[in-house]
Amino acid sequence: MTSLAPISRAACIGGGVIGGGWVARFLLAGIDVKVFDPHPEAERIVAEVLANAERAYGLLTSVPLPPRGRLTFCASVGEAVADAEWIQESVPERLDLKRRVLAEIDAAAPADALIGSSTSGLLPSDLQEGLGHPERLFVAHPYNPVYLLPLAEIVGGKATSAATIARAKDALDAIGMKGVVIAREIEAFVGDRLLEALWREALWLIKDDICDVETLDDVIRYSFGLRWAQMGLFQTYRIAGGEAGMRHFLAQFGPCLQWPWTKLTDVVDLDEALVEKIGAQSDAQAKGLSIRQLERIRDENLVGILQALKAGQGGEGWGAGKLLAEFEQRLRESAGHADAVDIHAPLPLVETRVSPAWIDYNGHMTEHRYLQVFGDTTDALLRLIGADLAYVEGGHSYYTVETHLRHLDEAHLGEALRATCQILSVDEKRIHIFHRLFAGAGNREVATAEQMLLHVDTRAGRATPAPEIILARLRPIATAHAQLDAPEGAGRAVGQKRSMAAV
Incomplete structure (x- = not known):
């Protein structure tokens, strides 16, 4: 069995939470990965992320994965990207740092290599400034954990070619991800725009003592969070409109948007007192569980949701579950006939x-x-x-x-x-x-x-x-x-x- 994707060699520049997730996603698809990260404990961090990913995949699917790709840690950016077909940059969210690293990648990478950035909000056109081959740079914004959550927002800049976007989408689709192409670049793209609005309102609710962090999380996870996991926002509201559908829903609930309910345009002051208040409530909510324990609980919950969605629609799957079913079918096909x-x-x-x-x-x-x-x-x-x-x-x-x-x-x-x-x-x-x-x-x-x-x-x-x-x-x-x-x-x-x- 060979790797699933149109690529067989990747480089990951940055091996933190997101970078390590990309490493795991590529490796478990059979793709060789070279990593550069100057952090003194980068190898340990990546190894722990990979261990969690392998555990999650063992629970996620009964279809054999391709042989795991080879993992190599490199001493420089140039060494890591020298023969890569896809390079994923996941360094901290600072424009000056990203530009410097991307320029180094651009100078050392093969001419036809794809260069994706994991930025969660910077414009790809700003990242392209000064590059010799800006047409191959795009944003591939994933969600944590990258090895389980399949979405990556693909956002091109002013210089990004259509061929680059098409190649990136094909490569992501082949490894079980959903490459969603965003039509125009905008700060924070689509997902983080939505999350930022919810996050801003949540901080006000905590600051004003309307609820504590556990109550707020309970409101999400026991209600609309479950609906969003399988139908998103607009399709959920279409159902809420009854037989008349979305037009009736908009007519009935649209006027509510004029009411002064939210504080979406007001910025909460994250002073020391509010930070300590949220931190203490979060500590209490965790009940002594470590980050690694919480990650494993999260992964097990996500696996269960994905498998339930895979069984929907008479076994054809629904949403992310349908994507999982299609990924498993590609795994079977890539294994060849079992003669x-x-x-x-x-x-x-x-x-x-x-x-x-x-x-x-x-x-x-x-x-x-x-x-x-x-x-x-x-x-x-x-x-x-x-x-x-x-x-x-x-x-x-x-x-x-x-x-x-x-x-x-x-x-x-x-x-x-x-x-x-x-x-x-x-x-x-x-x-x-x-x-x-x-x-x-x-x-x-x-x-x-x-x-x-x-x-x-x-x-x-x-x-x-x-x-x-x-x-x-x-x-x-x-x-x-x-x-x-x-x-x-x-x-x-x-x-x-x-x-x-x-x-």
């Missing part, structure tokens, strides 16, 4: 981890998630024999008509899972299969599932023989698996006592 799988042993078809969203009130993986993993294993078998999404879209598929699932042990949060498939028998309409699920470093067996699949004509709504092109891929596996020992538990009935040999 190289050893068919003389049970097929290793799925590797994943126990997600935070999969944990029940007992603290281990809940029942229906076992069926989900076994369903993913069946899907992997069908892709292996050619009954993939294109085949289904052509009007034929295999339907699961019987399942017998056994729970043998507990699987816990974050544990690695590995599922295998053994074919018990095959005919022109049916596939009889037996899955086994193993967990943890010791590969203990935690569940099995026996299934009968039936080939159907989905348009006619009836069973039909599978075509020879499918059977030709299926029969060699079935023949090889016929030489294997019958798996313990195959053919069991619900409640049947286990034999002494199996105890």
Whole structure:
């Protein structure tokens, strides 16, 4: 498997919270990354961000990632960018510093390299001043954590070429990000404009003792924050307008904008007293959790939201979840066809981890998630024999008509899972299969599932023989698996006592 993106080599100048997030996003897409950051602890900081990113990706997707790119720390900007195809600048938000660093990048980078800036508000035209090749500089403004939140605002300056914008968008899309092109440059772009307005009002509410920071966060996370995560602002308000939609909403609530509710045009005085007030309330809200602990909690919550959104719309996904589903499909395609799988042993078809969203009130993986993993294993078998999404879209598929699932042990949060498939028998309409699920470093067996699949004509709504092109891929596996020992538990009935040999 190779990297997903149209690029294979990146350079990150600056390895802090944002720069380290870019490093992780590139590396986990299979892209080699060179880093320059003069901070004496840059390697430790990047390593910690990368560790969190790998943990989050292990929970996020069951689709194998490409081999991780190579990470190299360099002694200078010139060394880091010398052979890069994409250079991401993430130095502190000072125009003079960014101009100096970007000029150094521009002088040392290959002529066709893309140069993105992580600035959260500076105009790209101002950053282009004095560069020899300003046409390749653009803003790629991400959101923290870069390795999980997929958005990057792409903003071109006056000298940025259309080809640069198109290349940047393609490269971001390929690594699971949503490259949103902003039509005109404006200070703080779109996302930070919205955040700044909310932040300004929030500071006044704290200063005026309307609420404390935890109450304010509760108002967001228990209400409109959940709506925004999947529909944004305008589509949420369209629904609020009822059957008459957005026009009715604007007519009904538009006059409220004239009322003197907010202080959006007034700047709060962040004096020492207010800073201490907010700091003390924030300390109390954190309840002793470290920043790294809060980051891991944040990542687990984001993973759960993304996975829930991926399951929306009948499995097609919605919002960022749809983007995740599309990214996983590219991962599968980039892995190539699985003809190289050893068919003389049970097929290793799925590797994943126990997600935070999969944990029940007992603290281990809940029942229906076992069926989900076994369903993913069946899907992997069908892709292996050619009954993939294109085949289904052509009007034929295999339907699961019987399942017998056994729970043998507990699987816990974050544990690695590995599922295998053994074919018990095959005919022109049916596939009889037996899955086994193993967990943890010791590969203990935690569940099995026996299934009968039936080939159907989905348009006619009836069973039909599978075509020879499918059977030709299926029969060699079935023949090889016929030489294997019958798996313990195959053919069991619900409640049947286990034999002494199996105890």
